[in-house]
Amino acid sequence: NAGVTQTPKFQVLKTGQSMTLQCAQDMNHEYMSWYRQDPGMGLRLIHYSVGAGITDQGEVPNGYNVSRSTTEDFPLRLLSAAPSQTSVYFCASSDVTPITEAFFGQGTRLTVV
Amino acid sequence: GENVEQHPSTLSVQEGDSAVIKCTYSDSASNYFPWYKQELGKGPQLIIDIRSNVGEKKDQRIAVTLNKTAKHFSLHITETQPEDSAVYFCAASKGPGGSYIPTFGRGTSLIVHP
Numbered sequence: 001n002a003g004v005t006q007t008p009k010f011q012v013l014k015t016g017q018s019m020t021l022q023c024a025q026d027m028n029h030e031y032m033s034w035y036r037q038d039p040g041m042g043l044r045l046i047h048y049s050v051g052a053g054i055t056d057q058g059e060v061p062n063g064y065n066v067s068r069s070t071t072e073d074f075p076l077r078l079l080s081a082a083p084s085q086t087s088v089y090f091c092a093s094s095d096v097t098p099i100t101e102a103f104f105g106q107g108t109r110l111t112v113v
Numbered sequence: 114g115e116n117v118e119q120h121p122s123t124l125s126v127q128e129g130d131s132a133v134i135k136c137t138y139s140d141s142a143s144n145y146f147p148w149y150k151q152e153l154g155k156g157p158q159l160i161i162d163i164r165s166n167v168g169e170k171k172d173q174r175i176a177v178t179l180n181k182t183a184k185h186f187s188l189h190i191t192e193t194q195p196e197d198s199a200v201y202f203c204a205a206s207k208g209p210g211g212s213y214i215p216t217f218g219r220g221t222s223l224i225v226h227p
Contacts, residue, residue, distance in 0.1 A: 004156075042117070042202055042217025043157070050213075059214050090156050099206045099215040100145055104156035 002026050006091050006105035013081040013112045021076040021108050023091030032074035033058070033098035034066065036087040037107075043090065048098040049074055058098075081112045115140040117205050119218025127226050132193050134221045136203035137185040143205040146186045148177060151200045151220075160201075161188070193225045 007022045025032065033048035035058075045058030049068040063085060065077040074093075078085060088109050094102040116139040126132050136146075144165035149157035163170045163177045163186065170177050174193075179186040190197055200222050206215035 040219060042119075042204070042219050043215075044217070045214050048213060056213070092156075097145075097206070098213045099147065099204060101147075101159060101162065104149075104158065106154075106156050 004091055004093050004103050004105035006089075006108050008108060009106065010109050011111070013078070013110065015081060015083060015112060017081050019078055019081065021078075021089055021091075021110070023074045023076065023105060024072050025074075025091075025093040025103070026072065027093060027095070027103065028071060029093035029095045029103075030071070031094040031096065031098050031102075032068065033092050033094075033102070034064070034074070034076045035090045035092065036060065037090060038087050045098065046076065046089075078110075081110075083112045086110060086112045115143060115205055115216040117203060117216045117218045119203050119221060121221060122219065123222045123224070125224045125226065126193055128193060128195060130193055132188075132190045132197070132223055132225075134188045134201055134203070134223070135185060136187070136205075136218050137183075138205040138216070139184065140205070140207075141181075141184065142207055145206045146177070146179060147204050148188045149202045149204070151202065153199075157202060190223075193223075195225050195227050198223055198225045 004025045034046040035043040047066040049055045091105045092102040147162035151157045176189040200220045203218040204215045
């Protein structure tokens, strides 16, 4: 099993550009979630999904969209990138809740200039 | 909302010593407390977790204790090794039936000197 796979690993965007961060898991987990990690801070939940077709907002959802069309994939869309979205983004999956016994991907380092 | 404080922010120990990291939380309804280890350039990895109906849990050199009355929980690593060097995060959440949004501590950088 590959676990949780995120692409790309690094990305530089200009302010106002849009992009999609990809996340895929092969563990058949119902729960998937997106976190951002900023220097000196813990992870903060952006959006999560409790199953295909069902998503909900986390702590910091503004500026991000998600969809869950399949159990395996949970892409995160930045509609109009802002410098405040410069961060490391982690996708996670679990079969209990978004944080319970969660498996994390390797992360995407995003810089918005 | 929930607030999680984690201390210390940096912990330096000699190989073979024990290391203790402590987290306090504010919401008495929180019932699930995981600990994650994050190595440089990698994603967090769950190393141990505890639920509110348990006071202590051990897994080889790692243990977690929970004091619900005082609202704090601690990570204990015995016989530390250089490969234990990483950033450790605690978190608190309400789990199934409550809000799914976890609150993380700011992390502790553990340095184990050979």
